[in-house]
Amino acid sequence: MDNLFKLSILIFVSYFLGAIPTGFLVGKIFFKKDIRLEGSKNTGATNVFRVFGALPGIAVLIIDILKGFLPVFFIPEMLFPGALGSTPVLAGLACVAGHNWTVFLDFKGGKGVATSLGVFLALAPIQTILSAIVFSIVLGLTGYVSLGSIIAGVSLAVFLWVSPFFPLAKSFGLDFTRILDVVLSIKIIGTIISLLVFYTHRSNIKRLLDGKENRLWRKK
Numbered sequence: 001m002d003n004l005f006k007l008s009i010l011i012f013v014s015y016f017l018g019a020i021p022t023g024f025l026v027g028k029i030f031f032k033k034d035i036r037l038e039g040s041k042n043t044g045a046t047n048v049f050r051v052f053g054a055l056p057g058i059a060v061l062i063i064d065i066l067k068g069f070l071p072v073f074f075i076p077e078m079l080f081p082g083a084l085g086s087t088p089v090l091a092g093l094a095c096v097a098g099h100n101w102t103v104f105l106d107f108k109g110g111k112g113v114a115t116s117l118g119v120f121l122a123l124a125p126i127q128t129i130l131s132a133i134v135f136s137i138v139l140g141l142t143g144y145v146s147l148g149s150i151i152a153g154v155s156l157a158v159f160l161w162v163s164p165f166f167p168l169a170k171s172f173g174l175d176f177t178r179i180l181d182v183v184l185s186i187k188i189i190g191t192i193i194s195l196l197v198f199y200t201h202r203s204n205i206k207r208l209l210d211g212k213e214n215r216l217w218r219k220k
Helices: 003-018 022-031 045-052 054-079 087-100 113-123 125-142 145-162 176-200 202-210
Strands: none
Touching (some): 054 087, 113 176, 145 202
């Protein structure tokens, strides 16, 4: 199979897996409601949590993470065994694009945080776990998911750039002489996705500045 054709399949499949509108489907199937008309109108796990409860919100969160992790971790190896190069990075970008601009909802989707988490758990797990810890601390101190997501996105980009090596790079079928090129591509795509997190949270940033942002839980 021609490499260009396989690359097209990789991007196509990754995009459509990322584009599965988990929050929308949970609302429609289990609650007969359109999540886009409820709460913050967002299809992500946070709004599902607020509108439908903890269990549906956690389920959406886990599925959205898997939407990013599975295509990056498995599909490139299936199509390019032993010669993956930067294809996992391209798969990850396609997943996030699919989630943020899903073809199933008129190219309007979530904010990409959970799916990005899944992508980078596959690409750079240690840096991603550190960023998740940052998110948890900010959320615990403030109750703002949006603020935690924004700061975690920034911290991920920082962790990626200061880290000398990525533990899973060899599992992507690379010899040592090519690892640095892939590490650079991971750092660049991490920076791009961090900027996307800023972009998709622009309305949240305005509400934070105005003191009108909703917390995940009510402040006592």
